[in-house]
Each structure stands twice: as C-alpha cells, then as structure tokens.
Amino acid sequence: MRVGLFVTCLVDLMRPSIGFAALKLLEDAGCDVVVPATQTCCGQPGWNSGDRESARGLARKLIAEFEDCAYVVVPSGSCAGMIRVHFPEVFEGDAGMLARAERLGARTYELTDFLAKVAHRPKVSAAFEGAVTYHDSCSGLRELGVKAQPRQLLAKVEGLGLVEMEECETCCGFGGTFSIKYGDISAEMAERKCAHIAASGAKAVVLGDLGCMLNIEGRLRKRGDAKTRVLHVAEVLAGEG
Amino acid sequence: MHVQSMHFKPRAAEALGNGTLQSNLQKFNSTGFTALRAKAVTEFGSDLFEKLRGEGAAIRDRGLANLDAWLERFESEATRRGATVLFAETREEACELLLDICRRHGVKKAIKSKSMLSEEAGINEALEAAGVMPVETDLGEYILQLAGEPPSHIIAPALHKNKDEVADLFEARHRAPRKTDIPLMTREARDVLRGHFLSADLGLSGGNFLVAESGSGVIVTNEGNGRMVTTLPRVHVCLTGIEKVIPTLEDFATLLRLLTRSATGQPISNYVSLFTGPRGALDRDGPEHMVFILVDAGRTSLVGGDMQEMLRCIRCGACMNHCPVYRAVGGHSYGWVYPGPMGSVLTPSYVGLENALDLPQAATLCGACSVACPVKIPLPELLRSLREKQVDRGLRPARERLAFRVWSWVAQHPRLYALATAAAVRLLRLLGGTNGLIGRLPFGSEWTRGRFFPAPRSWRTFRALYAARPRRLRKNRGQTTVFSSNRE
Numbered sequence: 001m002r003v004g005l006f007v008t009c010l011v012d013l014m015r016p017s018i019g020f021a022a023l024k025l026l027e028d029a030g031c032d033v034v035v036p037a038t039q040t041c042c043g044q045p046g047w048n049s050g051d052r053e054s055a056r057g058l059a060r061k062l063i064a065e066f067e068d069c070a071y072v073v074v075p076s077g078s079c080a081g082m083i084r085v086h087f088p089e090v091f092e093g094d095a096g097m098l099a100r101a102e103r104l105g106a107r108t109y110e111l112t113d114f115l116a117k118v119a120h121r122p123k124v125s126a127a128f129e130g131a132v133t134y135h136d137s138c139s140g141l142r143e144l145g146v147k148a149q150p151r152q153l154l155a156k157v158e159g160l161g162l163v164e165m166e167e168c169e170t171c172c173g174f175g176g177t178f179s180i181k182y183g184d185i186s187a188e189m190a191e192r193k194c195a196h197i198a199a200s201g202a203k204a205v206v207l208g209d210l211g212c213m214l215n216i217e218g219r220l221r222k223r224g225d226a227k228t229r230v231l232h233v234a235e236v237l238a239g240e241g
Numbered sequence: 242m243h244v245q246s247m248h249f250k251p252r253a254a255e256a257l258g259n260g261t262l263q264s265n266l267q268k269f270n271s272t273g274f275t276a277l278r279a280k281a282v283t284e285f286g287s288d289l290f291e292k293l294r295g296e297g298a299a300i301r302d303r304g305l306a307n308l309d310a311w312l313e314r315f316e317s318e319a320t321r322r323g324a325t326v327l328f329a330e331t332r333e334e335a336c337e338l339l340l341d342i343c344r345r346h347g348v349k350k351a352i353k354s355k356s357m358l359s360e361e362a363g364i365n366e367a368l369e370a371a372g373v374m375p376v377e378t379d380l381g382e383y384i385l386q387l388a389g390e391p392p393s394h395i396i397a398p399a400l401h402k403n404k405d406e407v408a409d410l411f412e413a414r415h416r417a418p419r420k421t422d423i424p425l426m427t428r429e430a431r432d433v434l435r436g437h438f439l440s441a442d443l444g445l446s447g448g449n450f451l452v453a454e455s456g457s458g459v460i461v462t463n464e465g466n467g468r469m470v471t472t473l474p475r476v477h478v479c480l481t482g483i484e485k486v487i488p489t490l491e492d493f494a495t496l497l498r499l500l501t502r503s504a505t506g507q508p509i510s511n512y513v514s515l516f517t518g519p520r521g522a523l524d525r526d527g528p529e530h531m532v533f534i535l536v537d538a539g540r541t542s543l544v545g546g547d548m549q550e551m552l553r554c555i556r557c558g559a560c561m562n563h564c565p566v567y568r569a570v571g572g573h574s575y576g577w578v579y580p581g582p583m584g585s586v587l588t589p590s591y592v593g594l595e596n597a598l599d600l601p602q603a604a605t606l607c608g609a610c611s612v613a614c615p616v617k618i619p620l621p622e623l624l625r626s627l628r629e630k631q632v633d634r635g636l637r638p639a640r641e642r643l644a645f646r647v648w649s650w651v652a653q654h655p656r657l658y659a660l661a662t663a664a665a666v667r668l669l670r671l672l673g674g675t676n677g678l679i680g681r682l683p684f685g686s687e688w689t690r691g692r693f694f695p696a697p698r699s700w701r702t703f704r705a706l707y708a709a710r711p712r713r714l715r716k717n718r719g720q721t722t723v724f725s726s727n728r729e
Contacts, residue, residue, distance in 0.1 A: 007703050009652070013662055014695070016703035035707055038655035046645040048606060050628030050637070054649030061653055089622075142608035171565045175605025180687045182250070182603055184257055187691025188569045189605075218692035221678050 001120070003031040004069030006062070008079045009041040010210035018210070021238035022075040022111050029119035031073075036065040044082040047090060048176050059083075059090045060097065063104050071118065072108040075234050076209050077140020078176075080110040085143050110140050112208060112233055116149035124156040126239030132231070133165045133202035135193065135216065137209035141169060150208060150233045157236060165200035167192075174215040190219035197228060204229035206236055242360050242391060244592045245576030249599035253574040265403050266571055274397075274562040277506025278613070285502060297499045298617040300492045301553035304453075304484075308544060311453045311486045312535070318456030322518030324531040328483070335536045336367035339445070339478060342532055343373050346476050348442040354460065354467040355379040356447030357395055357556060358480050358536055360578040361591070364445070375445075376437045378466035380430060387414045393572030395579065396504050396558040401571050434466070444470035444528065448481030449555065450496065451535070454489045457517040458533060461500060461510045471516050477528035479516065483535045484552040496555060499615035504557040539591040547626050551586050553616040560610035560620060566603060575600060582610040582620040589627055595636060601627035659704060666697045673697075 003026055007019035026033045043058030062083065066072045074080040087101035115122040134154070140146035154160055173179065173189025180186075193216060197205045205228065207213055217230040231241045245252065256262055282290045304311050316326040329335035335358070343351070351373055353359065365386070368375040377386040381399035385392060387410050392398030399407070404421060411426055412419040415433060420426050446467060450459040458479040460467045471477050487493060501507040520527030543549055561567040561581025572580035577597070579587045585600035606621040614620065631637050651658050672679045673696025682689045699706065 009662075012703040013666055014697045016699045016701070016706050019703040019707070037704065037708060039704070040652040040655060040658050041648070043649065043652075046649055048625060048628070049641070049645060050625065050630070050632040051642065051645045051649075052629055052632075054645045057649050057653050138605065138607035138609070142612055169609075171605045171607035171609065173565065173605065175607065178602070178605045180685055182253070182566075183687030183690050185253055185566060185569055185603070186605075186688075188257055189565050190692060192565075192569075214695050215692065217695045218678075218688070221693045221695075222691065 001031050002068070002070045003033050003114075004066040004072045005033050005035045006039055006042070006066065006072055006074045006079065006083075007035070008074060008076045008210065010214075011075060012040075014210060014214065015232065017240060018075055018232045018234050021232070021234040021240050022073070024238045025111070025115060025122075025234060026073060026119075028123045028125075029115060030121055031119065034069060039065055042079045042082045043090070044079060044086075045176055047082065047086060052090065055090050059087050059101065063087070063097075063100050067100065067104060070107065071114065072104065073111055073114045074108065075111040075232065077110045077137045077144055077146055078209055078211065080108055080113075081139035081143035083108040110144050110146050110149075110208065112150040112153055112237075113140075113144060113146050115237075116152050122153065124153055124237050126237055126241070127158040128160040128236055128241050130159070130204070131161045131163050131200075131202045132204045132206045132236070133163050133197060133200040134168060134233075135165075135172060135197075135205055135207040135212060136169045137207055137212050138171050140208055146208065150206070153237055154206065154233065160236070163200050163202050165196040165202070165205075167196055172212045172215050174209075174211040176211065179211075179215060186215070187219060190215050191223065194219050194223055194225070198225065203227070204231050204236075204241070206231050206233050206241075208233045242363055242578050244588075244596055246588050246592065246597035246600055248576055249574055249597075249603055252576060253570040253603070256570040256574050261403065261406070262401055262571055265401055266568060268403075269397075269400055270568045274505055274558065275613075278503055278559060278562070279506075281502040281506035281508065285498075285508075290502070293495065293499055294615055294617050296495050297555075297615050298553060300487060300495060301555070301616050304487045304492075305544065305549060305552050308483065308486065308541075311488060312483055314453040315451050315456055315486050318454065319518070319533060320456070322456050323521075324456065324518045324533060326533045326535065329534055329536045329538070332362040332536070332538045335362040335480065335534055335538070336364060338534050339364060339480070340367060340371050340373075342476065342478060343368070343371065343443060346442060346530065348373055348476065350374045350376065350437065350441045351443040351445050352376045352378050352437055352441040352470050352474065353382070354444070354446045354462065354470040355382055355398070356445065356480050357578055358447060358482055358538075359445065360392065361538060362480075362536065364480070376434070376441065378434050378438070378464075378470060379462075380427065380464060380466075383430060383434065384410065387411075391573070391578075393580065394558060394561065395556055401573065438466075438469045438473055441474045443476040443478060444472075444474040445478050445480060446471050448479045448485055448533075449500065450493055451481065451486040451533070452490055452493055452515070453486055455515075455517055457490075457515045459493060459516075460514050461497065461512075462514070463505070463507075463511045465512065468512055468514050471514060472526050472528065475528060476530045476532070477516065477519070478532045478534060480534045480536065482540055483537055484540050500555050500557050503559040503613065503615040543590055548586065548590055548623060550618050551583070551590065551623055553618055554583055554587075555616060557615055559613040559615060560618075563609040563613040564604075565607065565609065566605070582624070583618070586620060586623045586627065594627065594630055594634065598631065598636060601625075601631065659702070662702050663705065666702055667700065669694075669696050670700060
C-alpha cells in the first residue's frame with residue numbers, strides 16, 4: 001500500500017519529530033511510505049483568507065506530488081480537511097482540476113483516521129506514564145469526523161489514562177491568521193482552553209494539529225504553567241512522548 | 242439601528258476588558274443555551290435530530306427557490322382572510338409604512354413584542370420622532386429600552402446585563418424600592434407593562450414564520466406579552482422579513498421542532514401564536530385591523546447568489562451560543578443588529594461589505610456554528626466566501642495580500658522554499674533562546690501580546706532532516722525503523 005506522507009509546512013518548520021513519528025506509525029502499520037521531497041504547503045492560509053489564486057497554485061502542486069499514491073496521510077486535521085473537503089472548492093469551474101482534486105481528496109486521511117480506519121494492522125507499541133487529556137481540533141472533528149479514532153489508538157498506549165476535559169470540542173482560538181489578526185480574542189480563547197486543561201488534572205494535552213499545539217503551548221507557558229506538556233498524538237503513539 | 246460594525250476590534254477589546262460583561266458571559270457560557278440544546282437533542286434522539294435538520298434545510302430551500310411565488314400565495318391567502326399585506330423594499334420604507342398606519346388609526350402608543358426587523362429598521366426612533374410612544378414588552382427588550390441599549394443576542398437581548406444592573410435600572414426608572422429577587426423584579430415590570438397593554442392603540446410584533454397556504458403569521462415566544470401585543474390593541478402590525486415565508490403548516494410543525502430545541506433546548510416554547518386575519522364576526526377578541534409589513538432590506542440581493550443559504554436562517558441563536566468568539570466578546574462587539582456567525586454574514590450582506598470589514602475575518606472557521614445550525618447553513622463557508630469577496634474588491638490591506646502571494650510563490654518553488662524555511666527556522670530558534678519560547682515575534686505582536694510563540698524544536702526542517710537520512714531509509718520498502726534518534 002503506497003502511502004504518501006504530507007507532513008505539512010508547520011511540522012516541517014516547527015516540529016520535525018512529529019513528521020518522523022507519523023512516518024514510523026505508518027511504516028509500523030505496514031505501509032509503503034513515500035515522502036515527496038518537494039512538498040511544502042497545502043495552501044490553506046491563502047484559501048481561508050479568501051485568496052483563491054494563491055491557494056490554487058499550491059493545491060495544483062500538491063495534487064501533482066501525491067497523485068500516484070494510493071493514500072495521502074497528514075498529521076493534521078486542518079490540512080487533511082483542506083485537501084479532502086476544500087481542494088474541490090478551490091477548483092470550482094475548472095472541470096479537469098476539479099476531478100483530480102476530488103480523486104485525491106477521497107484518498108486523503110488525517111493520520112489517526114487512517115490508522116484506525118484504513119491501515120491493515122495498526123500497531124501501537126508505546127508507553128506513556130500518566131493522565132492525558134485530548135483536545136479535538138476543529139477541522140479534524142467537524143470536517144473529517146475525527147473523534148473516536150485518536151482515543152481508540154491512545155487507549156492502546158501502555159500506562160496512558162485519558163481524562164476528558166470540559167469543552168474538549170471548543171476551538172482553542174488559533175484559527176490560522178485569526179491568531180495574529182485578533183490576537184487578544186485568540187489569546188482569551190486559548191486561556192479558556194488552558195483553564196479546562198488545567199482543571200482536568202492531566203499532565204499532558206494531546207492533540208492532532210500544529211496550529212492548536214503552538215497556540216495552547218504558547219498560552220500555557222504565558223500563564224505560568226511550565227509543566228503541562230503539549231504533545232502531538234503521533235508522538236505519543238510512536239512512543240516519543 | 243446605527244451601524245457600528247467598522248469598530249469591531251476596539252469594541253471587542255473593550256468587551257474583553259469589561260469584568261462585569263465577562264462574568265455575565267461566563268455565566269451564560271457555562272449554564273446557558275448550549276447545554277440545554279445538547280440535552281434536548283439527546284432526548285429527541287441525535288440521529289433523528291440530524292434527519293430533522295436536513296428536513297428543515299429542505300423546507301427553507303423550497304420556500305426560497307420560489308420566494309416570489311410563495312409570497313404571492315401568502316399575500317392572497319392573508320388578504321382573503323381580511324389582513325392587509327404591504328411590502329417594503331427598504332428599512333426606511335418599512336418605517337414609513339408603519340408611520341402611515343399610525344397616522345391613519347390615530348395611534349399614540351404602540352406596544353411591541355420582539356422583532357429583530359424592528360431593530361434593523363430603527364422602528365422605535367421613527368415612532369418617537371413621529372410622536373408615537375413605543376413600549377417594548379418582551380422583558381429583555383423592556384430592560385434595554387429603559388437602559389437605552391441595543392440587544393446583544395437575538396433571543397436573549399439583555400444577556401449582557403446581570404441582576405444587579407437590572408435592579409439598579411428598575412429602581413431608577415420605576416421609582417420603586419430596589420428589588421433583587423427576580424420573580425419580584427419581573428412582577429414589578431409586569432405591573433408597569435400592564436397599563437401599557439391596556440392603553441395601547443397598536444401592537445407591533447415580529448414574525449418567526451409566514452405560512453403561505455393559510456396566510457398566517459407565527460410568533461414563537463416564552464412570555465405572554467406576544468399574545469397580548471397581537472390581540473389586545475385595535476391594530477396589529479406584523480413586521481418581518483420576506484424570507485420568512487414557508488409553504489405549509491406541516492412545514493411549520495417541522496421547523497418549530499427545530500427552532501425551540503436549537504434556541505433554548507425546549508421541546509416547544511411556552512407560547513406558539515398563529516395569527517390569521519383580524520378579529521372575525523364571531524371572535525370575542527383580536528385586533529380590528531391586521532397588517533403585515535414584509536421587508537426586503539437586502540434580502541432579495543442574496544437570492545440566487547452564493548449567500549442564499551443564509552436566508553434559511555430561522556433566528557434561533559444557536560450559532561452565536563456555540564461561537565467561541567461570540568462567547569468571548571459578546572454581541573455588542575459586532576456593531577449592528579445581528580451578532581455572532583449569522584450576524585457576521587448578514588451584516589456585510591445587508592449594510593455593505595465595506596462597512597463591516599472585520600466581521601467575516603473575526604472567526605476561526607471552527608465550524609461549531611454550522612453543526613449546531615438547525616437548517617444547516619454552512620456559515621464558515623459563507624464567511625470564507627465573504628473574505629474572498631473582500632480580496633476581489635481590494636478591501637484587504639495590500640500588505641496582507643502581498644504576504645499570501647509571496648508565501649504561495651515561494652512554496653511553489655521547493656528549492657527557494659528550502660532556503661527560506663532554513664533561514665526562518667534558525668532565526669526563530671535563536672529568538673526562542675534557551676527555553677524555546679519567543680516573547681516578541683517580529684510582525685507578530687498580536688500573537689505574543691497574550692502568548693509565547695514556541696520556537697522550532699530543531700535547527701533543521703523536516704525536509705532537510707529527511708533528505709539527510711541514508712538513501713536506504715528514504716526508499717523505505719516496508720522496513721520498520723525507529724526514528725527517535727532524529728529528534729534533536
């Protein structure tokens with residue numbers, strides 16, 4: 001099973017280890033993973049900001065890079081959602097590209113969604129000491145239905161206990177460029193998320209999107225919490241938490 | 242209502258810094274409508290409710306697909322039953338039609354039940370200017386009329402006020418001893434309002450739906466005031482938007498199930514009033530004259546366009562109840578009649594894209610609104626589409642447009658991208674210092690004012706690290722390898 005790994009630009013820049021963790025999980029699941037060397041960004045920032053042209057160029061590039069894969073797997077709900085749900089919208093009115101976008105979109109999965117639903121033998125042989133809480137990132141949850149999948153996989157991690165926080169499905173306030181256009185509102189939303197995380201008593205918050213990760217970690221540290229860890233679900237499942 | 246939507250940012254900043262408002266919002270957020278809705282949906286059956294949402298959306302679409310025909314049907318059925326149906330193209334025209342009715346019937350006092358269109362059109366100001374006394378009788382609206390404030394929520398207009406603020410207001414305006422017991426405060430307001438109910442010449446109501454097949458208007462309320470407004474005075478005027486028309490009573494039954502559960506979590510509201518024509522020969526009560534003023538005010542401009550789905554809206558408020566931005570900044574920040582996600586679509590659509598530049602932007606596109614919407618309005622898609630219109634019309638800062646163009650161009654040139662990202666990673670890592678937290682981000686002060694920006698964890702990008710691995714590992718044909726050594 002030839003699986004293309006799209007690590008996303010934020011993982012590429014900010015947290016390479018998450019890309020390698022995703023790679024390990026896919027390979028452990030028996031996938032033949034290819035990592036196109038020219039991959040960059042899916043075009044989501046431009047698309048969400050109403051700049052269709054800049055999104056089109058990047059979408060066209062990504063489609064060409066991954067078209068020969070049976071599946072595309074992304075360690076991010078929002079980037080997977082961009083490809084799966086929004087690429088077809090990006091190419092509205094361009095029948096040729098639209099068809100290609102739809103074909104690729106149907107084969108594109110968020111990492112935990114892929115491991116839980118598609119991978120033949122998802123293998124989790126990791127351990128984690130203590131309680132974690134899970135933040136459901138918006139696009140993964142509401143565009144792709146990623147809810148039970150990460151929890152099913154985390155349940156296989158030895159020693160890990162999941163405690164649900166209040167409002168685990170509420171946005172953390174990242175919202176891409178929202179976080180730098182409306183910084184105060186964004187930070188207030190992050191603060192509310194952090195308060196729920198703290199109240200859960202978990203020693204780590206686990207999530208599946210880099211944007212939320214940076215936002216939550218940035219706010220946790222700002223409010224003086226140096227201890228609560230912010231971990232990508234791929235890191236925990238790969239035993240790198 | 243005066244449009245303040247260009248001032249979203251300062252108004253939101255003020256709201257975030259207003260301790261009383263924040264604690265009032267906090268109370269609403271933790272004990273409010275979202276929990277009640279969730280409970281009601283569970284009791285109804287989540288799958289069944291999902292199905293019902295689909296039916297609701299289909300009903301609204303059926304009405305909107307032939308809006309003109311359904312409005313004609315409504316007009317003929319309502320007229321046949323003795324009501325008068327008037328159409329207003331603009332908000333100003335709506336006011337003129339109402340004032341004309343007031344003049345013709347010698348109206349000195351008008352009692353009102355909740356109508357958001359009345360807020361859109363600025364009815365109270367128009368009435369006052371013409372020497373007619375408007376009296377709001379919905380408790381929340383009554384409080385706001387006393388306070389001289391606009392609503393901050395479409396179904397809980399005085400949500401931003403707490404009990405003590407209302408107690409102060411009542412004490413000052415009712416000239417009665419201060420009370421803080423809510424039932425007693427309500428009784429005091431009822432006593433004041435009772436006189437107005439009995440002395441008013443005209444009742445002005447809104448309309449949740451217009452049923453085409455029977456020519457009926459419908460209001461869905463929890464206080465008895467709506468029924469008194471529509472039955473006690475000589476003249477009843479129902480003021481609502483033209484998009485509220487639905488084909489049948491059966492459709493109304495479906496939408497009612499959705500509306501009350503989505504709004505307040507009630508299986509049905511305390512009152513559901515259908516008004517069909519004025520008092521008949523055998524009726525013991527009801528108005529002598531019944532007039533519908535159906536207002537366009539921008540609605541037809543959405544028909545047939547990419548915002549048409551917005552016209553499905555049945556004004557339940559679920560989108561704002563579930564919106565994390567609304568829950569943080571409250572309704573007044575939005576600066577016009579409609580707050581929250583539905584307001585962020587309606588305001589630019591009705592008052593002009595250029596008069597509400599922040600509203601489509603001030604959303605994380607988290608989608609909480611669209612999954613709660615009883616008629617499945619794709620609010621995040623509509624907001625994104627408005628952002629695209631802003632870009633197309635040159636309403637975004639040149640700097641921002643350039644940034645996206647540059648990013649897109651660089652990201653389409655992988656080698657250049659590698660150079661740029663390598664430099665960025667090094668710079669950010671240096672800025673992060675020993676603890677890996679950036680306190681001041683160049684061009685990103687909005688971020689770092691309330692948060693640190695966590696620095697990259699590695700000196701190199703994933704792409705660089707991956708390319709540097711032995712070819713054997715990069716080919717990876719089914720090998721299982723542990724890569725933890727790659728963490729730097």
